[in-house]
Amino acid sequence: xxxxxxxxxxxxxxxxxxxxxxxxxxxxxxxxxxxxxxxxxxxxxxxxxxxxxxxxxxxxxxxxxxxxxxxxxxxxxxxxxxxxxxxxxxxxxxxxxxxxxxxxxxxxxxxxxxxxxxxxxxxxxxxxxxxxxxxxxxxxxxxxxxxxxxxxxxxxxxxxxxxxxxxxxxxxxxxxxxxxxxxxxxxxxxxxxxxxxxxxxxxxxxxxxxxxxxxxxxxxxxxxxxxxxxxxxxxxxxxxxxxxxxxxxxxxxxxxxxxxxxxxxxxxxxxxxxxxxxxxxxxxxxxxxxxxxxxxxxxxxxxxxxxxxxxxxxxxxxxxxxxxxxxxxxxxxxxxxxxxxxxxxxxxxxxxxxxxxxxxxxxxxxxxxxxxxxxxxxxxxxxxxxxxxxxxxxxxxxxxxxxxxxxxxxxxxxxxxxxxxxxxxxxxxxxxxxxxxxxxx
Numbered sequence: 210x211x212x213x214x215x216x217x218x219x220x221x222x223x224x225x226x227x228x229x230x231x232x233x234x235x236x237x238x239x240x241x242x243x244x245x246x247x248x249x250x251x252x253x254x255x256x257x258x259x260x261x262x263x264x265x266x267x268x269x270x271x272x273x274x275x276x277x278x279x280x281x282x283x284x285x286x287x288x289x290x291x292x293x294x295x296x297x298x299x300x301x302x303x304x305x306x307x308x309x310x311x312x313x314x315x316x317x318x319x320x321x322x323x324x325x326x327x328x329x330x331x332x333x334x335x336x337x338x339x340x341x342x343x344x345x346x347x348x349x350x351x352x353x354x355x356x357x358x359x360x361x362x363x364x365x366x367x368x369x370x371x372x373x374x375x376x377x378x379x380x381x382x383x384x385x386x387x388x389x390x391x392x393x394x395x396x397x398x399x400x401x402x403x404x405x406x407x408x409x410x411x412x413x414x415x416x417x418x419x420x421x422x423x424x425x426x427x428x429x430x431x432x433x434x435x436x437x438x439x440x441x442x443x444x445x446x447x448x449x450x451x452x453x454x455x456x457x458x459x460x461x462x463x464x465x466x467x468x469x470x471x472x473x474x475x476x477x478x479x480x481x482x483x484x485x486x487x488x489x490x491x492x493x494x495x496x497x498x499x500x501x502x503x504x505x506x507x508x509x510x511x512x513x514x515x516x517x518x519x520x521x522x523x524x525x526x527x528x529x530x531x532x533x534x535x536x537x538x539x540x541x542x543x544x545x546x547x548x549x550x551x552x553x554x555x556x557x558x559x560x561x562x563x564x565x566x567x568x569x570x571x572x573x574x575x576x577x578x579x580x581x582x583x584x585x586x587x588x589x590x591x592x593x594x595x596x597x598x599x600x601x602x603x604x605x606x607x608x609x610x611x612x613x614x615x616x617x618x619x620x621x622x623x624x625x626x627x628x629x630x631x632x633x634x635x636x637x638x639x640x641x642x643x644x645x646x647x648x649x650x
Contacts, residue, residue, distance in 0.1 A: 289319025291587040297567035299384050300581075303546070303574040306333030307340060309368045318582065321376055323369050324388045324443070324480075324546070324572045326421070330362055331630040335637050344641065354638050362389060363412050370415035377417035382474055383539075388443040389413065390421035393627035395428075402431040410440045419443035419478065423624060424452050429459050436463025436475060445480040445546070446623045449616025453481060453517050457524045460541045464533050473537035478544040478570055481517050483560040485547050485619050486510035493610055502608055507555050508601045511563045513612070515598035518543060518566055518591045544570040548577045558585050566591030 289300045301322035302315050312323065334340050340361050347357040369387040377385030391405040406420045422428050422435065423446040435442055436459070444456045456479050464472055490509040494502040524530070525540045548560040548571060556562075557580040561571055566589055573581060606612065 285317075287318045287582050288585045288587055289582060292565065292571075292581075292585075293319065293321060296565050296587060296589055297569075298565050299542075299570045300578070301386075301544075301570055301572040302578060303548075303572040304329055305365055305369060305387075306337060307365060309365060309372060312369060312372055315578075316372065316376075320578075321384045322373060322386045322388075322570070322572070324421075324544075325366070326390050326445070326630075327393050327627040327634070328630040330365075331634040333365075334358075334361060334634060341641075344638065348642050354635050354642060358635060358638060359409075359412070363409075366413050366418060367415060370413070370417050373417055374415075382416070382476060385417050386419045386441075386443075386478075387415075387417060388419040388421050390423075390445065390627070393423070393624060393631050396423050396425050396624045396628070397427045399427050399430050402428050403434045406431065406435045406440060406442070407438065416474070421445045421480075423620075424456050424479075425620060425624065429455050432456065432459040433463040433466065436460055436477065437466040437468075439467060439469060439475050441474075441476045443478050443480060443544070444541075446620055447479055447481045448486060448619040448623075449612055450513065450516060450520060451613055452616055452620075453479060454520060454524070457521070457541060461524075461529065461533070464536075464538050469536070471537050472533065473539065476539050477541040479521075479541050480544045480546040480572075481514060482547040482619065482623070483510045483514055483545055483564070484549060484551050485623070486513060486615065487555075488551050489615055489619055490605065490610060491552070493615075494605075494608070497608055499608075501604070505601060505605060505608070507552065507559070509605055509610075510560065512598040512601035512605075514545065514564055515591060515595060516602060518564075518569070519595055522592075540568060542568050542570055544572055546572055548572065549574050550577070562586050562588075563590045565589055 292298050292300055299321045300319055301324055302312070302320045303324045305312075305323055305325040306329075312320070343361060343364065344357055347360050352360065366387055366389045373385035373387060375385070389409060391402055391409060395401040395405055402422055406422060410418065410420050419441055420435065421443045422432050424432075424444050425446070429452075432442055432444055442460075444460075447453050447456060460477050460479075464475065467475065469475065487507055487510040491506045494506050521540075521543050530538075545560065545564050550557050550559050557576065561573065561577055561581045562585055564571065565587065569591065602612075
């Protein structure tokens with residue numbers, strides 16, 4: 210099985226480079242085609258991509274042979290291809306930095322979309338000099354720190370959208386999305402989030418961009434309004450079944466309020482977080498300390514996610530949904546987020562292998578992606594043990610675990626973490642500006 214030993218952002222010797230300019234409208238000078246193996250029942254495309262080479266640091270990239278004549282030669286397969294083709298789950302990559310051409314070998318290995326968040330951009334911009342030229346030009350042109358930050362982000366998102374454009378087009382808007390989040394400072398501001406989402410969608414101006422909105426109580430109404438304006442949304446930071454149902458209802462309400470006769474281009478994913486649930490619940494179980502409690506460690510997250518999929522199946526069926534389908538509506542797919550394993554005692558594919566099912570997305574950071582490519586198991590698992598999941602969920606409740614309290618605490622921690630990353634990045638950019646001013650003088 211093919212493996213990827215390091216999936217970090219660095220130079221990619223075998224790929225074309227993107228021009229580094231201050232203009233956010235600039236696009237990669239790159240033409241990319243893909244051999245897409247559609248899930249069962251879909252017709253396959255004959256386009257292909259050739260990628261080979263080595264990253265700085267010497268690890269081997271997945272090699273993909275080009276089929277110039279359309280004679281049917283295939284790309285080198287990985288478990289990611291199998292995941293999509295045989296099970297209908299889309300593997301996405303949870304990371305983004307410059308040069309975005311670092312995504313090319315991952316696309317060749319079967320990655321079908323990208324997610325980002327304020328923490329990802331904080332790490333990318335703070336730890337790299339790849340942003341310095343554009344940032345310097347923006348500051349010299351009179352932009353303030355936060356405006357310059359958004360210009361840096363928008364360029365990365367636009368360039369990544371270009372790389373995934375073929376997938377988006379060939380799947381009729383089913384895949385190939387790149388997600389970018391509104392300011393985390395707006396997590397409790399309904400109207401501010403609506404306006405920020407509209408602005409960001411217009412600024413990126415790509416059909417395959419997802420605007421990320423947190424699933425806070427204040428932002429659930431924002432989700433409805435943004436969807437009703439025909440903007441596709443990635444709803445993030447979902448930690449409980451109750452909040453997930455509210456998110457689904459906001460999506461349905463938004464579609465119904467849109468007034469659009471064709472709903473096919475308004476899509477959404479609901480990012481249901483996984484590993485962080487076990488991190489918190491395990492601590493609570495250890496405090497309880499009984500054998501029954503300790504035996505439930507590492508089981509809460511997958512159990513709740515399994516029940517989320519059951520809820521998804523229920524909500525996206527019946528007369529209300531059928532009426533929307535007639536207008537071209539697409540289901541709001543469940544996206545498994547926070548799939549890296551925090552506890553080293555657990556299997557490194559714990560939050561990927563048990564959550565495989567059709568019409569879902571699994572977004573994986575480096576660790577989880579590498580592990581799944583190397584030794585992941587491709588099989589429909591998400592609804593294989595629903596009764597067992599219900600048993601775990603109920604057993605945890607009987608032990609005094611309040612699922613809504615768990616969700617509320619994790620949501621608060623998630624929002625605070627993103628705010629901290631955002632604030633720290635703006636601070637580091639301010640320090641960089643001060644340095645540039647000193648140099649100029």
